[in-house]
Amino acid sequence: PGITVEVAAELDSTNETLLTRARAGDRSACLLVAEHQRQGRGRQGRRWISAPGDSLTFSVGVPYAPRQWAGLSLAVGVAVAEALAPEVQIKWPNDLWCAGRGPAGEGRKLGGILIETVGTAPSTRQAVVGIGLNVRSPDGGPAGWPDPRNRPAGLEELLPGIDAAEVLRRVAPAVVRALHEFEREGFAAFRARFEARDLLRGRTVQTTEPEAPEGVALGVDDEGALLVHTAAGVRTVAVGEVSVRPC
Numbered sequence: 001p002g003i004t005v006e007v008a009a010e011l012d013s014t015n016e017t018l019l020t021r022a023r024a025g026d027r028s029a030c031l032l033v034a035e036h037q038r039q040g041r042g043r044q045g046r047r048w049i050s051a052p053g054d055s056l057t058f059s060v061g062v063p064y065a066p067r068q069w070a071g072l073s074l075a076v077g078v079a080v081a082e083a084l085a086p087e088v089q090i091k092w093p094n095d096l097w098c099a100g101r102g103p104a105g106e107g108r109k110l111g112g113i114l115i116e117t118v119g120t121a122p123s124t125r126q127a128v129v130g131i132g133l134n135v136r137s138p139d140g141g142p143a144g145w146p147d148p149r150n151r152p153a154g155l156e157e158l159l160p161g162i163d164a165a166e167v168l169r170r171v172a173p174a175v176v177r178a179l180h181e182f183e184r185e186g187f188a189a190f191r192a193r194f195e196a197r198d199l200l201r202g203r204t205v206q207t208t209e210p211e212a213p214e215g216v217a218l219g220v221d222d223e224g225a226l227l228v229h230t231a232a233g234v235r236t237v238a239v240g241e242v243s244v245r246p247c
């Protein structure tokens with residue numbers, strides 16, 4: 001099935017544009033790239049800020065609502081990581097990290113995935129998958145980055161000379177293929193591929209569960225939910241955020 005690719009010079013947010021169209025009943029398959037977003041959104045109400053050319057920002061409309069959210073996000077993450085470089089890892093459930101580039105050899109964030117949905121009835125629900133990838137490491141603006149250890153990485157550190165257009169050429173077909181594959185086969189088609197790039201495995205994570213507040217990440221189940229070995233036993237974390245202890 002075909003997909004239309006649209007490039008906008010400037011808009012508020014590629015996710016917002018596709019969500020607005022979906023709310024108006026548009027179910028056509030579209031990949032929308034923005035050279036610049038005025039109001040890029042991150043997860044949990046955060047903003048995604050980038051200067052034109054410094055990151056690749058695009059969204060794809062998915063004309064179905066997945067049963068497993070973490071699974072969809074991981075499937076897209078796997079597709080993006082595989083299209084880029086062996087060092088690109090996935091931090092469950094939505095982040096792309098670059099291994100071993102921090103000041104103490106730890107990873108640094110390269111980009112993220114934001115999935116938003118429209119509609120409640122199964123026949124009309126739609127999802128928009130938004131992806132932001134740093135081509136250059138963001139400098140944090142005039143005030144700089146508050147803590148340089150948290151400064152995100154840029155793909156040009158892994159792939160010298162790469163620009164946003166080349167990142168799009170590599171990543172877009174991989175993401176579209178992954179969305180079809182996920183629709184047919186679910187997360188099963190991606191589980192082993194995810195495990196090869198699982199940043200959290202073996203690391204101590206904080207969960208949002210009061211009676212099992214921390215544990216060691218063991219990997220994911222068949223649906224893409226995170227498995228955490230806590231003092232209260234193995235817990236499944238399906239939604240919400242985990243944070244990772246620096247190690």
Ligand code: BTN
Binds near residue numbers: 042111
């Ligand atoms: C995150 O790391 O919190 C997710 C960031 C997702 C950013 C992308 S950029 C393209 C799409 N449009 C948006 O407004 N956000 C997503």
